[in-house]
Structure formats: structure tokens, C-alpha cells
Amino acid sequence: MFKKDMEILALKAIKNDLEAYCYKMKDICGPYGSHEKYLDPAVKDQFLSEVGQCVDWIYGEGENASYQEYTDKLEKFKKIG
Numbered sequence: 001m002f003k004k005d006m007e008i009l010a011l012k013a014i015k016n017d018l019e020a021y022c023y024k025m026k027d028i029c030g031p032y033g034s035h036e037k038y039l040d041p042a043v044k045d046q047f048l049s050e051v052g053q054c055v056d057w058i059y060g061e062g063e064n065a066s067y068q069e070y071t072d073k074l075e076k077f078k079k080i081g
Contacts, residue, residue: 007067010067011066011067011070014067014070014071014074015058015062015070017070017074018054018058018070018073018074018077019055019058021074021077021078022051022054022055022058022077023055025047025048025051025077026048026051026052026055029044029047029048029051030048043080047080050077051077054073054077057073
């Protein structure tokens with residue numbers, strides 16, 4: 001039972017990490033963000049689109065996602081961001 005509780009806590013933590021990262025990137029890369037003027041517009045627009053889709057996914061299909069799915073998405077964004 002303790003192991004299952006720890007798995008649930010780890011899942012909540014990685015979900016929170018992904019959500020926080022997405023919102024941070026939307027903030028600093030979006031209009032008026034601190035990194036906005038340093039980004040290639042083509043890359044920025046695609047990245048922000050994917051970040052927005054990820055936020056939608058978190059609250060939709062991602063509600064029942066596995067720990068690995070959250071980890072994969074977070075790593076994907078960190079490679080770009």
C-alpha cells in the first residue's frame with residue numbers, strides 16, 4: 001500500500017512539473033516575455049503551440065496518463081526549451 005501511495009505522489013509531482021514548465025514557457029516565450037525577442041519566430045510559434053496543446057492534454061486525456069507519458073512530454077519540451 002505504501003508503494004502505491006508513493007507511485008501516486010510521484011505521478012502528481014511529475015504532472016505538476018510538466019504543468020509548471022508549460023506555463024513558465026508560455027510566460028517567458030510569449031508576447032512580452034523575457035525571452036520572446038531572442039527566439040526565432042518559426043520555432044517560437046511552433047513551440048508555444050505545442051505547449052498549449054500539452055496544457056489542454058494535461059486537463060483532458062492526460063488525466064489518466066502514466067508517469068512515463070508525463071516524463072516523456074516534459075523531457076521533449078526541455079530539449080527544445
